[in-house]
Amino acid sequence: MTTSACTDGSAPDLLGTLAADHATGALSTESGIFYLAAGHVVHVESPYSPGLGDLLTRSGAVDPAGWWEAVERAGAGHRVARHLVDSGSLTTGALELCHLGALFDAAYCALAHGGATLRFRPGVAHWLGAVRPVPVATVLRESCRRRALLHRIWPDPAVDTAPLTRAPGADPAELPPRRGRTLALVDGARTAAQIASALAHRTFHTLVELRRLAADGLVAPAPHPPTTPVRSVPGAGGAAWDEPDTALLRRLLDALEGL
Structure with missing residues (x-):
């Protein structure tokens, strides 16, 4: 695809097509955006999932001033992730684990709550930059696993x-x-x-x-929810970093290393 395109197809199907085409750009659903590079998923955002910056700064893993310095200095060059590591704010391994967890969370939300209208914008890159590209098939498989587990609970x-x-x-x-x-x-x-x-x-x-x-x-x-989700909670205090799925993420990283 060389121009922006709207489609009424399935998000998983279109992601599969983009992967096969080794496409680079941003695929928007009604509840999230997938950023791809050479057919791999490099970042996902959803208003139904806290962003990587929220998680890193609220947990205390990265100082808020350090996060915003990285965004200001390296955002235009799509190298925020690289700047966080080079500046000593995070180790490469910690960044990869944190980013992988945020990516899978946002991908689940973007797929589980998306509508029929999709839009792909070729060449669009996220200011974070690539951390560890993930195959589309891995993202779709993990989203299905999460959806099935949540459905069994409620x-x-x-x-x-x-x-x-x-x-x-x-x-x-x-x-x-x-x-x-x-x-x-x-x-x-x-x-x-x-x-x-x-x-x-x-x-x-x-x-x-x-x-x-x-x-x-x-x-x-609640009886009358608003139509637009809000991303952050004003006044929320710091909390201990939650790592319940570290073992799973490490296994996924090991599997990606073997590809």
């Missing part, structure tokens, strides 16, 4: 995107620590992405806890 995907309300009498103190911390931030206004950002947790693991809470009757979508 089948209503509205929990993933709508502002959530807490059941009367639901007490975070009576739950396991991670689930209790998640429930404590359910206030009738925050979405899953906002809760994940406030906790400095990856989106998928927050969704697992929220769907478990929904299955137990402790949370539900």
